[in-house]
Amino acid sequence: MKKAKRCSVLMLCAAVSLSLAACGPKESSSAKSSSKGSELVVWEDKEKSNGIKDAVAAFEKEHDVKVKVVEKPYAKQIEDLRMDGPAGTGPDVLTMPGDQIGTAVTEGLLKELHVKKDVQSLYTDASIQSQMVDQKLYGLPKAVETTVLFYNKDLISEKELPKTLEEWYDYSKKTADGSKFGFLALFDQIYYAESVMSGYGGYILGKDKDGSYNPSDIGINNEGAVKGAALMQKFYKEGLFPAGIIGEQGINVLESLFTEGKAAAIISGPWNVEAFSKAGINYGITKLPKLENGKNMSSFIGVKSYNVSAFSKNAELAQELAVFLANEKNSKIRYEETKEVPAVKSLANDPAIMKSEAARAVTEQSRFSEPTPNIPEMNEIWTPADSALQTVATGKADPKQALDQAAETAKGQIKAKHSGT
Numbered sequence: 041m042k043k044a045k046r047c048s049v050l051m052l053c054a055a056v057s058l059s060l061a062a063c064g065p066k067e068s069s070s071a072k073s074s075s076k077g078s079e080l081v082v083w084e085d086k087e088k089s090n091g092i093k094d095a096v097a098a099f100e101k102e103h104d105v106k107v108k109v110v111e112k113p114y115a116k117q118i119e120d121l122r123m124d125g126p127a128g129t130g131p132d133v134l135t136m137p138g139d140q141i142g143t144a145v146t147e148g149l150l151k152e153l154h155v156k157k158d159v160q161s162l163y164t165d166a167s168i169q170s171q172m173v174d175q176k177l178y179g180l181p182k183a184v185e186t187t188v189l190f191y192n193k194d195l196i197s198e199k200e201l202p203k204t205l206e207e208w209y210d211y212s213k214k215t216a217d218g219s220k221f222g223f224l225a226l227f228d229q230i231y232y233a234e235s236v237m238s239g240y241g242g243y244i245l246g247k248d249k250d251g252s253y254n255p256s257d258i259g260i261n262n263e264g265a266v267k268g269a270a271l272m273q274k275f276y277k278e279g280l281f282p283a284g285i286i287g288e289q290g291i292n293v294l295e296s297l298f299t300e301g302k303a304a305a306i307i308s309g310p311w312n313v314e315a316f317s318k319a320g321i322n323y324g325i326t327k328l329p330k331l332e333n334g335k336n337m338s339s340f341i342g343v344k345s346y347n348v349s350a351f352s353k354n355a356e357l358a359q360e361l362a363v364f365l366a367n368e369k370n371s372k373i374r375y376e377e378t379k380e381v382p383a384v385k386s387l388a389n390d391p392a393i394m395k396s397e398a399a400r401a402v403t404e405q406s407r408f409s410e411p412t413p414n415i416p417e418m419n420e421i422w423t424p425a426d427s428a429l430q431t432v433a434t435g436k437a438d439p440k441q442a443l444d445q446a447a448e449t450a451k452g453q454i455k456a457k458h459s460g461t
Contacts, residue, residue, distance in 0.1 A: 078354050079106040080361055083131040085114040085344070091374035092365055099364050105357065114344060118144050125149060125351035132358035133365070135182055138170030138343035139412035145173045146416050151348040151355050153177045155363055162368060167383035170343040170411040174252070179345035180366035183380035186409045187232065187339040188401040189329065190298065190312070191305040193322045201305075204330045205236065205271070205337065208305070212280040215304060221282065224294050225307040227272040228286045228433040230260070230425035231412075232307060235328060235337040237268035244421060245413050255417035255454050260425050261443035269432050269439035276433045286433050298323075309342075310398045313379065325397050327405040336408040343383065343411060375399075420453035 084092060089109045096107045112120060114135045124130035136144070144150045155177065160168055167181035191201060202208045202223075212222030226232045234244060241264025246257030259265060275281045284293040295312065297303040299319040307328065316323050328337035346362040348355055364370065371382035372390065381399050393399050412418075428446035431437040437445075
């Protein structure tokens with residue numbers, strides 16, 4: 041989900057198969073018959089409703105119900121649900137980013153899902169983990185994405201691609217002249233900077249033994265994180281990154297430089313595939329490079345999901361619809377229409393999906409990725425971390441000083457806003 045912020049994918053592997061009629065434990069024949077004549081409302085992502093058109097028609101026919109599909113930007117749907125849900129004008133099923141799940145559950149906006157383990161096992165571990173809060177399931181994965189490397193084939197060939205971030209640094213030293221650049225990334229934002237910092241041992245939130253995030257364990261200023269920040273600072277210090285890619289407008293500047301043929305390579309995500317294609321760029325896509333210590337740059341997996349509104353008056357039927365939309369068959373059909381990479385394990389090596397260079401890159405990069413933390417406390421880390429990295433990028437503070445301050449600020453905000461949760 042990171043065209044705006046975090047959106048921030050995947051790790052597709054071996055397989056199982058799914059009954060299209062999978063549903064919760066309370067389902068019965070009487071429950072199905074009572075659904076006759078009901079209407080469900082689905083909030084789908086912008087320009088993505090065509091991907092579920094056939095699935096919706098099949099569900100309507102099987103259950104003798106009406107399903108109304110409304111398109112809304114998926115990153116904004118929770119905001120609308122806060123108002124529309126209590127007013128009775130909200131959806132039964134919505135789609136949202138995995139990193140918003142914790143906040144939505146805390147606010148009582150989502151219904152817990154009761155689906156069988158064989159349904160849950162269809163999806164990659166990382167994607168299903170993104171839907172869990174306190175060991176309870178609140179959604180089913182719709183699609184996954186992660187950052188990858190886009191490169192301009194007219195400026196650098198696949199054979200010439202540097203293998204490590206340090207090699208990209210050397211390449212950029214030879215290439216950057218103030219108007220044209222080698223490698224570019226938004227390293228003033230923790231969403232992207234985490235790729236380097238974690239490779240040296242940094243982390244955002246630690247985890248308890250049960251795998252849940254520990255909001256009191258913040259690792260954005262440990263020794264590894266500081267080392268990673270110092271490495272990234274070199275790109276700015278030596279003019280290898282233009283000043284314009286720092287701050288809120290940075291993403292627009294970075295993308296413009298790439299589409300104008302002024303940058304050999306950038307870190308971005310599959311959300312830009314269509315835009316770069318329309319711009320006529322002869323681009324290639326691959327996983328992120330390695331670091332000098334041999335570890336691959338990591339990334340956040342962004343998971344889009346289907347979730348059931350806590351305000352739904354047909355919650356059981358809504359759950360059935362969410363399960364149906366996210367199943368193996370409909371995930372593949374949706375990919376063919378929208379190019380959203382499925383989180384279903386068995387589709388990992390599906391020829392129809394793997395013929396896409398973007399899907400292959402996302403799949404490979406996902407091996408080095410982890411879900412964006414989905415607990416509410418994460419909201420108190422984004423801004424201090426970004427602010428710190430911007431002072432590092434502009435040379436106003438050294439990495440340790442800046443990250444220590446960010447960690448202190450985040451801890452203070454977590455204590456002030458979440459001590460009762």
